[in-house]
Amino acid sequence: MAETRSPVAWLQITVETPKASLAEAVFESFDAEAVTVLDAGDDITVENTPNEQPAFQDSRITGLFTDGTRAEPIETALRDALGDEAVIRVDRLENEDWASAWLAQHPPIRFGERLWIAPHNAPVEADDDAIIVRLDPGLAFGTGTHPTTALCLEWLATADLAGKDVLDYGCGSGILAVAAARLGAASVTAVDIDDQAVRATQENAERNGVLDRIHTPPLDDIGEREFDIVLANILAKPLIALAPTLTAHAAPGAPLVLSGLLTRQIEDVKNAYTRAFEFAEPVVEEDWVCLNGRRHGAG
Numbered sequence: 001m002a003e004t005r006s007p008v009a010w011l012q013i014t015v016e017t018p019k020a021s022l023a024e025a026v027f028e029s030f031d032a033e034a035v036t037v038l039d040a041g042d043d044i045t046v047e048n049t050p051n052e053q054p055a056f057q058d059s060r061i062t063g064l065f066t067d068g069t070r071a072e073p074i075e076t077a078l079r080d081a082l083g084d085e086a087v088i089r090v091d092r093l094e095n096e097d098w099a100s101a102w103l104a105q106h107p108p109i110r111f112g113e114r115l116w117i118a119p120h121n122a123p124v125e126a127d128d129d130a131i132i133v134r135l136d137p138g139l140a141f142g143t144g145t146h147p148t149t150a151l152c153l154e155w156l157a158t159a160d161l162a163g164k165d166v167l168d169y170g171c172g173s174g175i176l177a178v179a180a181a182r183l184g185a186a187s188v189t190a191v192d193i194d195d196q197a198v199r200a201t202q203e204n205a206e207r208n209g210v211l212d213r214i215h216t217p218p219l220d221d222i223g224e225r226e227f228d229i230v231l232a233n234i235l236a237k238p239l240i241a242l243a244p245t246l247t248a249h250a251a252p253g254a255p256l257v258l259s260g261l262l263t264r265q266i267e268d269v270k271n272a273y274t275r276a277f278e279f280a281e282p283v284v285e286e287d288w289v290c291l292n293g294r295r296h297g298a299g
Helices: 019-027 071-083 097-107 146-159 176-182 193-209 234-239 243-249 261-272
Strands: 012-019 033-040 059-066 087-093 108-109 115-118 131-134 164-171 187-191 231-232 255-262 278-279 283-285 288-295
Touching: 012 019, 012 071, 019 033, 019 059, 019 176, 019 283, 059 071, 071 087, 071 243, 087 278, 115 146, 115 176, 131 176, 146 176, 146 231, 146 255, 146 283, 164 176, 164 243, 176 187, 176 193, 176 231, 187 193, 231 243, 234 243, 234 261, 243 261, 261 278, 261 288
Parallel strands: 115 131, 164 187, 164 231, 231 255
Antiparallel strands: 012 059, 012 087, 033 059, 108 115, 255 288, 278 288, 283 288
């Protein structure tokens, strides 16, 4: 008979501010069990850009703390970091199983015919040949719900990854790297300037049984290596700045998948890559865009 866990009481603190990184830093300094970042429309921010902030005018950042944590010092630290204009709300989730509540709000999501992204304890009604990637909330949060990541997952779900060497540049939680490995990639190199993101990628790779195929070297260590597929789910400004780097890492004929830009930014991003890539029609979801290009020079 399975053990029944008693509901756990939690302290939940939510702050609305344009200074998302400062709020996250405060929550992390108080040992938050989980931190999530949302925009005003409640879209979860996943795969944050290396050294960049979410593309939201205002963010809603929620920190979750174990029962017994005092709210007052955290509120004071938030005020000191963010100023009096920040809107702070404190909730005690008494007698509520927060994990079950989170699972109810984030059911498994299917991409393509057989790729699923689901929390670890969520049941998935899928065919026997389904590929199920399991991820839970955490400090480097990524579940596939945001359009930028969903568009990349849709592309991966239909791509031929068998035996391919993949680069995931700006890996965040590792969701794309893990999905690529589970879908048959021979090797995935996942890099990020955020050490926390690298740790999250390693943990998620291990939990999904693909740690042996996912490598997380420092950015400087990938040198001039070329890859069969290059993925970059970040934001428009760094995508443009990284054009020479990502181009150099794409082998002749290699697909390049760029996400994290908005419709108004399509031409600026494409122009940074046009000399080396031929692009298909942009794929758009909720004003977010995924560009799929192919490197010139295939034999």
